[in-house]
Amino acid sequence: xxxxxxxxxxxxxxxxxxxxxxxxxxxxxGVLPAKVYSSLQAIRATGTLVILIxxxxxxxxxxxxxxxxxxxxxxxxGSFYFKPEGGSIKRVWVDNAATRAANxxxxxxxxxxxxxxxxxxxxxxxxxxxxxxxAVDFAEDVAPLPLKVAEQICSxxxxxxxxxxxxxxxxxAWIGSYDKLSMFxxxxxxxxxxxxxxxxxxxxxxxxxxxxxxxxxxxxxxxGMKSVTEYSMEAEDMPKYLTKGDGADGFLEVAARILQDxxxxxxxxxx
Ligand SMILES: [Mg+2]
Numbered sequence: 001x002x003x004x005x006x007x008x009x010x011x012x013x014x015x016x017x018x019x020x021x022x023x024x025x026x027x028x029x030g031v032l033p034a035k036v037y038s039s040l041q042a043i044r045a046t047g048t049l050v051i052l053i054x055x056x057x058x059x060x061x062x063x064x065x066x067x068x069x070x071x072x073x074x075x076x077x078g079s080f081y082f083k084p085e086g087g088s089i090k091r092v093w094v095d096n097a098a099t100r101a102a103n104x105x106x107x108x109x110x111x112x113x114x115x116x117x118x119x120x121x122x123x124x125x126x127x128x129x130x131x132x133x134x135a136v137d138f139a140e141d142v143a144p145l146p147l148k149v150a151e152q153i154c155s156x157x158x159x160x161x162x163x164x165x166x167x168x169x170x171x172x173a174w175i176g177s178y179d180k181l182s183m184f185x186x187x188x189x190x191x192x193x194x195x196x197x198x199x200x201x202x203x204x205x206x207x208x209x210x211x212x213x214x215x216x217x218x219x220x221x222x223x224g225m226k227s228v229t230e231y232s233m234e235a236e237d238m239p240k241y242l243t244k245g246d247g248a249d250g251f252l253e254v255a256a257r258i259l260q261d262x263x264x265x266x267x268x269x270x271x
Contacts, residue, residue, distance in 0.1 A: 059129025225250035
């Protein structure tokens with residue numbers, strides 16, 4: 001990983017896509033600073049598409065797609081995307097409604113067993129708004145437990161036949177092989193008529209934890225918030241660049257750079 005300040009200005013024709021995780025990337029200590037929200041708005045106003053990719057529930061993503069300055073949101077670690085369209089929301093899911101309901105029943109019973117096995121954990125408070133996955137809280141509304149515990153929970157879910165990933169606050173588990181990247185690829189193809197390999201020189205990804213690994217690997221311009229170094233991750237799963245600040249502070253370094261590059265491009269075009 002190189003310091004973010006060393007990231008080359010590759011996107012000569014302007015940045016096409018800002019793709020970002022939410023928790024501990026746009027937020028800091030559980031709060032979304034106003035400055036981050038207005039940066040998203042400013043970046044979008046330059047013509048850059050803003051796409052958020054999160055482990056957060058469908059219920060949250062519905063609100064984000066309706067109210068935030070975004071072009072689309074991928075939620076529950078890749079089980080769907082929601083896209084604002086003509087005053088309404090287009091919803092695309094990996095699984096149909098019957099499969100989603102059956103999977104939730106299986107996942108809930110796994111999560112209940114796991115919470116009983118790992119003292120100090122709890123079913124995450126945002127589970128009622130989830131449509132396809134289940135989250136075990138190890139650091140949000142419970143006293144934070146070591147990451148090692150989160151990794152053990154992850155392995156336990158996998159042993160029970162689920163897919164599982166550690167975020168900065170939860171262990172999320174779901175049924176199926178999709179992830180943040182597979183749904184992002186589908187969104188690009190279906191809605192923006194392009195492919196990841198064709199946008200690598202004009203797309204930035206920002207994230208902070210192991211559930212961002214598929215995106216960190218795929219993007220040339222992948223940026224990790226400083227706290228990403230606290231996780232045990234394989235070298236190829238790490239972002240290419242690292243910010244100086246944690247969470248929102250790190251993101252604002254990236255946002256400032258995007259806006260600065262944009263005004264430089266405009267000045268150059270006008271001169
Ligand atoms: Mg995160």
